[in-house]
Amino acid sequence: MQGYIININSVRDEDLIVTILSEDYLYTTYRFYGTRHSIINIGFKIDFELERNFKSNIPRLKDVLHIGFSWILDREKLYCWQRYIKLFYPHLKDVDNIDRFYIELLDDLAHKMIKQNPKRAIIENYILLCQYEGRLHTEYECLLCDQPITKDISVVRSFLPTHSSCSYSRAFDLQNIKELFEEKTLVKFSDDEVEYLWNILLQGL
C-alpha cells in the first residue's frame, strides 16, 4: 500500500504511533523502535505493509519504503509541505473511510511543487479541497452580516468571505478572490498577499 504520513506520536521511549492517509482509509499504525528502520517523517509518502496481531488492535507498520519527491531537499518546500500535511490529521482523524480524492489531491500537489512556489501551490490546492467538501463560498456573501460583497472582500478561517469592514481584516480585490475561487489561480496576488492567505490557511483546514 501507499500513503502519506499525516501524524506521528512517540510512545514508550522510541516507539511510534503513525497515522497514514492511504487511498481509501486512514490507518493508525504502531512502529516499534529499531535502529535499522528507515527514517520517517510527517508528510513523507511511503510504501508500507501492515501486520495484524491478535494481541493489539493497532496493526504494526513494517516494510516501509520512502517514496521521495524531487524537491525533498528544498527546505522551504519541505517545511511548507509538512505544515500543510499536518493540518489533515485534525481534519480527517475521525473519518475512517477516506475518499480517493484526498490522496490524489496530495499527489497532484507534490507534482506541482516541482516547479511552483510552495505557498502558492498549497493555497491553490486548498481551494480544490474546500470545493470538493462543498464549503467554498462562491456566492460572495458576508459570513457576518449576510449581505452581498461588492468590492472590498476579506477572508477569514477556512477562507470564508466577509466584508473587510465587518471583520476588520485585510481587503482584497473582489475580482482576484473570484479568480482564486473559480479559476484556482493566485497569479494576480502579490507575495505579501499570498503570505497573508498562507497564515489564514495555517489556522486549520
Ligand SMILES: [Zn+2]
Ligand atoms: Zn458584512
